[in-house]
Amino acid sequence: MEKIHLETKNLSFTYPDGTKALKNVNIQIKKGEKIAIMGPNGAGKSTLFSHFNGLTEPTSGHVEIDGEKIIFNREELLKVRQKVGIVFQDPNDQLFAPTVKEDVAFGPMNLGLDYDEVKNRIAESLKMVGMSGFEDKTPHHLSGGQQKRIAIAGIVAMKPEIMILDEPTAGLDPEGVDKVLNILNNLNNEGMSIVISSHDIEMVNHFADKIFILYNGEIIAKGNKHQIFSNKELLKKAHLKAPTTTEILYKLKENGLDVNTEKITVDETVEEILNIERIK
Numbered sequence: 001m002e003k004i005h006l007e008t009k010n011l012s013f014t015y016p017d018g019t020k021a022l023k024n025v026n027i028q029i030k031k032g033e034k035i036a037i038m039g040p041n042g043a044g045k046s047t048l049f050s051h052f053n054g055l056t057e058p059t060s061g062h063v064e065i066d067g068e069k070i071i072f073n074r075e076e077l078l079k080v081r082q083k084v085g086i087v088f089q090d091p092n093d094q095l096f097a098p099t100v101k102e103d104v105a106f107g108p109m110n111l112g113l114d115y116d117e118v119k120n121r122i123a124e125s126l127k128m129v130g131m132s133g134f135e136d137k138t139p140h141h142l143s144g145g146q147q148k149r150i151a152i153a154g155i156v157a158m159k160p161e162i163m164i165l166d167e168p169t170a171g172l173d174p175e176g177v178d179k180v181l182n183i184l185n186n187l188n189n190e191g192m193s194i195v196i197s198s199h200d201i202e203m204v205n206h207f208a209d210k211i212f213i214l215y216n217g218e219i220i221a222k223g224n225k226h227q228i229f230s231n232k233e234l235l236k237k238a239h240l241k242a243p244t245t246t247e248i249l250y251k252l253k254e255n256g257l258d259v260n261t262e263k264i265t266v267d268e269t270v271e272e273i274l275n276i277e278r279i280k
């Protein structure tokens with residue numbers, strides 16, 4: 001059986017002003033999975049992510065990493081943060097050093113690694129995100145897409161086992177989205193578990209093995225992309241737009257054609273349409 005890498009058990013969180021941001025959230029992420037958490041603004045995605053490496057302590061319930069409950073003391077949290085790396089939505093919340101290399105060095109230096117190892121990690125992680133040569137640049141003089149890749153490099157340099165990214169492709173142009181997805185797929189191929197949040201259904205359609213829908217602090221659905229993206233009622237409730245392929249298949253069905261609306265990718269949809277032609 002595949003090992004569970006990260007799990008939340010009856011996780012609930014209420015902000016000091018009384019906002020119940022998470023209500024009894026139970027999710028399991030297996031080793032090596034690519035997961036997307038989707039949901040409307042204010043659903044609780046960022047609040048959930050801040051629990052994954054112990055940045056926030058649950059009001060009730062808990063989070064387990066490799067079957068071990070996160071314990072809230074300095075030593076244990078340091079161990080958790082080595083295993084679970086978080087890339088925030090806004091690179092400005094993450095990038096603060098005067099140069100790219102100092103920024104990427106920050107995490108590995110905090111792990112107490114020696115100078116040569118830190119240097120190696122800076123070079124390796126900048127190469128991984130396609131930003132070698134930018135070492136001496138000021139992070140705030142880079143484009144949004146470049147800043148995002150530097151923020152990812154800073155976390156990659158700590159060699160976490162699980163990487164959490166809050167809306168990693170928001171605001172990027174199509175090439176920027178592809179670049180980030182390539183980086184995440186390469187990291188996943190090396191064994192890293194990846195969890196992202198996103199509103200971008202076409203991107204998630206290409207990326208995720210499993211999707212959780214968070215709505216008003218609760219997980220209201222989980223499944224693979226076929227199960228989630230063919231459920232138009234669910235998508236509407238979660239303020240998500242169905243993929244164009246799903247819209248086409250639903251329209252064909254409304255017009256009396258016997259099509260399987262669970263086909264999601266362009267290739268599957270074309271095959272389904274060609275099948276109707278063949279039956280005719």
Ligand SMILES: Nc1ncnc2c1ncn2[C@@H]1O[C@H](COP(=O)(O)OP(=O)(O)OP(=O)(O)O)[C@@H](O)[C@H]1O
Pocket residue numbers: 015016017019020021039040041042043044045046047048
């Ligand atoms: N510091 C805070 N104090 C009180 N309420 C908060 C605080 N931060 C967030 N909230 C509330 O908690 C709920 C969940 O917010 P959260 O930011 O986790 O949602 P989200 O799904 O990440 O939203 P978005 O897609 O807009 O980034 C919202 O109702 C929000 O208003």
